[in-house]
Amino acid sequence: MTDSTILEVQDLKTYFFTRRGAVKAVDGIDFSLKKGECLCLVGESGCGKSVTVLSLLRLVAAPGRIVSGQVHYNNVDLVHCSEEKLRGIRGGDIAMIFQDAQSAFNPVLTIGDQIAEQMTIHGSIDRQAVKNKGIELLKEMNIPEPDRVWDSFPHQLSGGMKQRAMIAMSLSCDPKILIADEPTTAVDVTIKAQILDILHTLKEKRGMSLIFVTHDLGIVADIGDRAQVIYGGKSIEMASVSEIINNPGHPYTKGLIACLPDSSTDSERLASIPGTAPNPIDLPEGCPFHPRCAQVMDICRHVVPKQTIISETHTVNCHLFG
């Protein structure tokens, strides 16, 4: 762990134990997060992005369980530390915002109650100060009439307002790391731009580290510093954003980049990767991508590729580079 690394994830595996067998939602994820950077987790739907970030704070509910791995933060292994220690970090040092702000707020409590609750649990006792800070944060998120919003119930706000209130809540205890799980999928384009702008500013102004989950490479290009590509619950490529886009290594990443609408020819047509996403209950042997890979070799069918360092800022898990 170098000085600039703030969070390090090693060999994380989270399975859901169901009657039909173990669903290997996350099956070997490694990455590290540097201070003040924005790391994007990219991959198609169902590849295990949400389960990965939930696992970081041990938020996966039964029948899911973290079966192996470590998450190092500040010399604490979040996977194995005590509940109490973890609770101090959840919402305190590491905060989280979710895709669907609509359902992420408790419908029977006011926005203010819910924000205040988080500050109180992390040690702020003065109720007036809590309220002042909360309203200040709402204002910072460009929410009109923050006083009114403070006393509103979630259903009284629009989706975009709720998402911004959610960000305000996550910032209420000045976290060092903010994890955002697709915070822009459920809102319209203008709100999306606003939210990205807010997150970008936060990162710059507060020096906060950001883990940003998305399947939208446009967003990655927009605010990401580095990107981690996930396929079938495994890390398959990690590089700086410019390298991922301009010089992708893994055939899957290449496919993803090819899927981007080509702005130069102005065509709306999307290329797509043939085949379907792997079934997490019955992952293929060897490299999870081999059934869809055009450059598949014999070894790919049997051996899980190890991480190969291509350059200082670029690693790939693929036998083509082995």
Place this chain on the structure above:
Amino acid sequence: MNNSRSAESRPVRIHGNRRLFLYYWNRTKQNKLAIAGLGFILFLILLALIGPFFTADPTHVDFAERNVPPLGFSTEESIYDIKTNAFTVNLIEGTWKHPLGTDGKGRDMLAMLISGARISLEVGLLATLIAICIGALIGVLSAYLGGWWDNVLMRFTDIMMTFPFFLLLVLIIFMFGPSLTLIVLVIGLTGWTGAARLIRSEALSLRTREFITAARALGASDARIVIRHLIPNVASLIIVMATLSIPGVILAESALSFIGLGDPSQTSWGIILNDGQKSLDTAWWVAVEPGIMLFFTVLAFNFLGDGLRDAFDPRSNLDAR
């Protein structure tokens, strides 16, 4: 995992689809209690159908053989003898002739319990059938007529729902005299409210679904839409609701009989229990046995209904342990 997901997102269409039936059957089969419940119900039906051919007449009175305990048990009976002016104590043992014993009039308990099984099943199934038919009619009418009619029908449903069911039963039996037919009719005529609401809301939501619109575009009449599309689509809900409402009906009939408002010409479990309650100190089994039958019957329907509901509910996660 993936298989079930795709099946769940399909609209539920039961009619003429054996695959779907198998799919639900497989889901139900996962629930062992539901299967046990189904087994018990089938056993009870069989018992009620062919049992009477093998047992004594349940109404046959024989004072010489009164208060015989079930096989494996024995009781003491004190008899006052006028001549000697003393009590003699008789030891009575259970016999194979009356495996479940006899009551205070020497009637065979097994025969009476089998007769009771028939009555309970009849009452449960018939009353539920009536209730579901009325409920379906009112629900469909309410949804399709809409407006003023919908309002009136639903307010009427509210009135019926508010009536404390048991008090109403007592009142009506009190006014019209006890008879099994009347009990079935009253339970059927009052128990439709849940079905009506359910079917109305289902019909309302179905009206907007694509395949109904498609059927209408093809020129199907409203009646045809109701029969061919709506009913099959709510079938699963109706089956669950019927299964879960049968135990309530059976219990209501037994309770009425138990307090002496049952049909005196029938040997139902409640009536046996009513007799048994009066002779707890001399023949405990007369009160115990019909209750056990009642308990297991109700339990069986509850298990089955619960299993079916889980199987039909696309949200329920049968995968999780």
Place this chain on the structure above:
Amino acid sequence: MRKSWLQGYILKRLLYAVIIAWGIVTITFILIRIGPNSPADKYLANIAARGQDVAQVTAAIESRYGLDKPIIVQYGDYLMHLAQGDLGWSFSTSMPVIDLIGKHWIYSFQLIFLSSLLAAIIGILLGMYSAVKQYSKIDYIISTFSFAGISIPNFWLGVMLILLFSVKLGWFKVFYDTTLPLLSLENLKALVLPVFTLGTGMVAGYVRYTRSAMLDNLRKAFVTTARAKGLPERTVIGKHVFRNAMLPLVTIIMFDLGSIVFGGAYLTEIIFGIPGLGQISFNAVFANDYPVVIAITLIGTFLALLVNLITDIAYTYFDPRIRYE
């Protein structure tokens, strides 16, 4: 802002309750009229049995109940009397029905109140525990017991308890003694078995409702949010999940009161000889004292209606999501 629409809603709901009450009264009136025996006949049978002058009493009753008037007038009178709280005259006990009810309601209330309170506390706690420990051994045990509890016929349970504790073991005295004060130790002891009898099914029902309401909410996204905020599990369950589960729960519990609890209490009172309204109605049935039977049905119905009304309004008040305009 909140107050004004709520007032309108309450008014609307009240009006609606009055209409339902009117509907119920009308249905009972029709039932009385289409019954095979005229109300007087039943009473006259009793009178004749006692060897009194039938003709004289007939005239008295007919004028008292206005049975000689046209049916519409009778209906009007019936409504008028009811509106004034006049529930008629109890033949078998020779007092106004309203007085009879005034004397006995407290016993029913005592039984239902104690059973409901205990059942709600135990049922909700067990249900919450069961939901939080879903799929654990304890969850299975609680679920199995709750299944048994909703399936056991409560009148049979009562008889079995008497058989075991009174006949065989002789621990509890069975019958309630009205000459002793309501809350005397003796009578409280006599209530143990009845409360258990009535409460078992209720506990089982509440466990099931609570468990499923808790599970519904435990899977929701806001629970993950609450945990991600660093709240202790106690707060997540007790505050966030329970508050959301409680609203539908209260509605169901209140709704059960009319449909299930009243019937159960009726039977329990008869089995254990508690002199409440169920017992009174039961006695009246066998004494052909029809005004009492009808009055108690009406009172039960009105109570159920009232409870539904209050629950509805409370629900509307407490659930911020509901707004009726």
